[in-house]
Amino acid sequence: MKREIPILLTVICGLLVTLAYFAPAPDPARGIEPSAWQAVNSELLDWATILVAVGFLLGIANLVRINLKQIAAKHPDTPYKVVLLLSMGLFLLFGMAEMHVKWLWTPLLTHLVPSDSIERADGTRIEGYVLERGDKEVTLRTAPDYAVTKVPADSVKSITKRSLKIWIYDKFFAPLQATMFSLLAFYIASAAFRAFRARSVEATLLLAAGAIVMLGQVPLGDELTFGLATPMHAFLMGNVVKAGQRAIIIGASLGVLATGLRIVLGLERSYLSE
Amino acid sequence: MATPRSFDRRWIFLAMGVVVVGLYAAGIRAPLPNSRYVESFHKTIEDLPAGSIVLLSADFDPASAAELEPMYKAVIHHLFQRNLRIVNVATWPAAPPFTRDAFSRIAPQYHKQYGVDWVELGFLVGDDVALGSIGQSLRSAYPTDTLNHSAYDSFPLLRAVGDSCQGIALLVTISAGFPGVLEWIPQLGSRYGVPIITGTTAVQTPPLFAYYPNQIKGFLGAATGATQYLQMVAENTPELQPTRDENQKRMLVQSWAHMLIIGLIVVGNVIYFTGRRKAQA
Numbered sequence: 001m002k003r004e005i006p007i008l009l010t011v012i013c014g015l016l017v018t019l020a021y022f023a024p025a026p027d028p029a030r031g032i033e034p035s036a037w038q039a040v041n042s043e044l045l046d047w048a049t050i051l052v053a054v055g056f057l058l059g060i061a062n063l064v065r066i067n068l069k070q071i072a073a074k075h076p077d078t079p080y081k082v083v084l085l086l087s088m089g090l091f092l093l094f095g096m097a098e099m100h101v102k103w104l105w106t107p108l109l110t111h112l113v114p115s116d117s118i119e120r121a122d123g124t125r126i127e128g129y130v131l132e133r134g135d136k137e138v139t140l141r142t143a144p145d146y147a148v149t150k151v152p153a154d155s156v157k158s159i160t161k162r163s164l165k166i167w168i169y170d171k172f173f174a175p176l177q178a179t180m181f182s183l184l185a186f187y188i189a190s191a192a193f194r195a196f197r198a199r200s201v202e203a204t205l206l207l208a209a210g211a212i213v214m215l216g217q218v219p220l221g222d223e224l225t226f227g228l229a230t231p232m233h234a235f236l237m238g239n240v241v242k243a244g245q246r247a248i249i250i251g252a253s254l255g256v257l258a259t260g261l262r263i264v265l266g267l268e269r270s271y272l273s274e
Numbered sequence: 275m276a277t278p279r280s281f282d283r284r285w286i287f288l289a290m291g292v293v294v295v296g297l298y299a300a301g302i303r304a305p306l307p308n309s310r311y312v313e314s315f316h317k318t319i320e321d322l323p324a325g326s327i328v329l330l331s332a333d334f335d336p337a338s339a340a341e342l343e344p345m346y347k348a349v350i351h352h353l354f355q356r357n358l359r360i361v362n363v364a365t366w367p368a369a370p371p372f373t374r375d376a377f378s379r380i381a382p383q384y385h386k387q388y389g390v391d392w393v394e395l396g397f398l399v400g401d402d403v404a405l406g407s408i409g410q411s412l413r414s415a416y417p418t419d420t421l422n423h424s425a426y427d428s429f430p431l432l433r434a435v436g437d438s439c440q441g442i443a444l445l446v447t448i449s450a451g452f453p454g455v456l457e458w459i460p461q462l463g464s465r466y467g468v469p470i471i472t473g474t475t476a477v478q479t480p481p482l483f484a485y486y487p488n489q490i491k492g493f494l495g496a497a498t499g500a501t502q503y504l505q506m507v508a509e510n511t512p513e514l515q516p517t518r519d520e521n522q523k524r525m526l527v528q529s530w531a532h533m534l535i536i537g538l539i540v541v542g543n544v545i546y547f548t549g550r551r552k553a554q555a
Contacts, residue, residue, distance in 0.1 A: 025466050027440050034437070042414055045407040049400040049415075056399065133422055169371050174336035177368075181337040185531060189290045190283040193538040197546055207543075211536050217476075217498050219304040220529035230307070237483050245484035 014264035315492030335368035396420030
């Protein structure tokens with residue numbers, strides 16, 4: 001049963017989702033009502049989304065477990081692992097706090113979440129937390145007791161939202177990620193000098209094609225090649241690359257189809273570690 | 275004689291740094307001629323009747339923001355200019371701060387009202403599965419919006435979209451990788467017949483040629499495509515002209531960075547073949 005039930009579930013889910021793909025999509029304009037296939041498919045997609053979200057939690061738990069183990073074993077990268085865990089923990093804490101402003105215990109709220117600045121129609125400003133901004137009223141938690149109150153929407157002129165989570169994102173996460181990506185320019189330049197060799201006919205063709213694409217992609221390319229770079233680039237991309245990509249995509253898709261069929265029919269069981 | 279492998283690569287890093295920083299500081303702009311792929315992208319938006327609903331998907335993060343953020347903002351300007359309504363989603367977890375920032379700056383310039391002219395649905399976890407869910411039922415995928423956490427049906431715009439995506443006239447995906455345009459094509463394009471246009475990073479662009487013009491109606495390939503598109507849109511949008519000028523400056527930097535790389539390939543090969551000939555002699 002340990003093998004049969006997962007295989008049975010895979011076969012049923014795979015067949016249902018595949019059949020639902022070919023069922024006509026609901027379209028009130030053409031009088032096509034949602035079919036039972038769509039209902040089942042929608043339900044399965046919701047389950048899959050939940051499973052992926054749970055997968056994230058498992059990923060976090062695994063990350064913490066592995067890194068804590070390595071910190072305990074005094075791994076040479078311990079400082080980086082500490083930074084990783086601290087960053088993740090703090091970002092998670094601030095993010096969760098912001099998501100639960102409505103329910104959060106007041107001392108935690110005031111320490112973890114920066115308050116919004118609310119400008120009223122009479123020109124005065126109050127600090128508090130905006131929970132919901134509707135057309136008729138704005139729901140807030142404001143000092144001193146941070147109880148939930150409602151004020152008429154027309155009494156609020158503007159709201160300036162502040163977020164520690166976004167501040168961390170803007171000041172640390174975004175610049176660090178952009179820096180990592182920018183380093184590619186330096187490493188590609190180094191690799192171009194050290195590794196790209198015209199050792200064979202194929203390698204020479206690849207190098208020539210790469211150079212043409214690089215020239216055709218930038219304004220200076222045409223000026224340096226008497227206007228030849230752009231048409232050559234267009235020919236390569238619109239014919240050679242297009243044909244090659246189509247062949248690869250069709251080949252890969254047939255492979256995916258065959259593997260999918262094998263899984264749905266219970267012939268492929270590698271996902272069960274068999 | 276030093277071989278390419280023994281050469282201190284810090285000199286190459288320095289050369290690249292000097293080219294990038296020096297030319298950027300010089301501030302010289304390099305306009306580009308348009309390509310048919312960019313013109314098709316622009317025309318697809320132009321051809322939509324006013325009031326049509328466009329699903330805009332931010333499938334990128336800060337790593338690719340230098341390439342993709344200018345085109346993302348330009349698309350929002352263009353859609354609002356044409357009085358099209360936008361349903362914004364994100365399939366990358368780090369995208370929503372960009373999208374919120376962009377809309378909070380651009381929407382007021384066109385006096386667009388949240389919930390009527392645009393709505394922010396935020397990030398949906400699940401990669402391909404999430405895209406399938408959006409196609410199957412936007413309401414089920416996003417029971418609430420992400421700015422106000424209000425119910426789906428409380429927004430006139432989302433009521434116009436309806437349950438599935440039949441109300442969507444066009445999908446614009448600004449895509450940096452997986453999940454992105456290549457996953458949207460089977461999930462929304464082929465399945466529900468929603469026309470797709472896209473803007474992508476340089477590494478994601480070559481596969482798109484295989485899908486043009488059927489599955490993808492037009493595309494912006496990397497910074498080059500973004501600059502070409504900005505040149506077209508900025509003509510009628512003074513707010514976009516600084517971004518267009520900035521991108522044209524970046525194109526000159528990119529031009530010379532490409533020249534440096536080509537030069538390094540040539541020099542590396544000359545050294546390699548000279549050394550090999552000497553060794554054979």
